[in-house]
Amino acid sequence: MTLTGKITIMKRYNTAAGPLDIEILGHSSVIMHWNGQVIHIDPYSEEADYSEQPKADLILVTHHHSDHFDPDAIAEIRKKDTVVISTEKVAHALEGVTVLHNGERTTWNGITIRATPAYNIVNMRAPGEPFHIPGEGNGYVMEIDPLRIYIAGDTELIPEMSGLEAIDIAFLPKDVPYTMNDSMFIEAARVIRPKILLPYHCPKPRIDRTMLRNALPGMTIPEE
Template sequence: MLKGQIDITWFPNSWIRLRTDKKVIYFDPAYLTTYFSKYPDKTEFSKWPDPIDGLPNGLEKADIICITHHHKDHCKKVTIDRLRNKATKVFAPKTCLTELGDTFQIVKTNDRIKIDNEIELEVVDAYNTEKGSSTRKQHKKGKGCGYIVTLGQLRIYHLGDTDFLPE
């Protein structure tokens, strides 16, 4: 059973950190200068041209990194490499192979991954629908994914770029 508090932090545009007293999980960590232009506490290691590389200061190394899809505002190898260590588990759909190479575990909808006695990942669909509120319909079903993270009795749902889904 999970004990203690959970801290959830949003970094622009699409990056989330979940932190418990024992684990750090990042969703879609991707540093892009545009989204961090007004962020007060950051280090930029390189600028244009790509790879644009930087981080908010003071971030911990991840235990788990979950990527929802291959777009650069969600999946950026240089950012992931700065946030990982040898023990970090990285999960992403197959569409991330070009950006990440073979440095992650490929996941697909309906996968269930037991990390330890307190944490489990469930991989779910994430996509745009014809009638959804997204302005651009660029996320097709089966190309990306979302995650339901179970932390003890708590379940947290992260979908990346998506609309409200019938599922």
């Protein structure tokens, strides 16, 4: 159950092992249901009551900021055999984390997971101090045959996006000043060229999907 006033968005996609159901709880919190497994991404207690969410087989945490790394939410959904994949900073604060650095990959239950860079170039907390420092945070490319899913994490448009190939589904953030503004978001989508674009980490009111569809013809941008 999500918190009062929250809307859970469920999408279904086909894979070789059966349907992949993607549940978007809000902010950057996502749940994937696939092949009898439950995958949580950036569980955050502000978006849902995690005591009522399904237990996790896999948890992906993009970085250490409190709206992405929520130890209380993780404790509610973590089992003895839950695999948690994240960054070094998260591993320093939480026991039993498998660390993936940018560019590294691993496999889990038939899914290939590769960590990708996620950082700011333009938006700064203070002069010379980006909101997200290169190398500290991850995005993830998940290969769930035949789908390639990109979870961008907290990032702007960055050069490494041009190396992402054959992305079927992309979660891209749009939340000034922490991630991307409209023009960055649209250009990132043009660079990555996903078949399906799922905006996330968005402020209220939600972004103008009609504007995005006009700017990105041929790309599927589902309704919320």
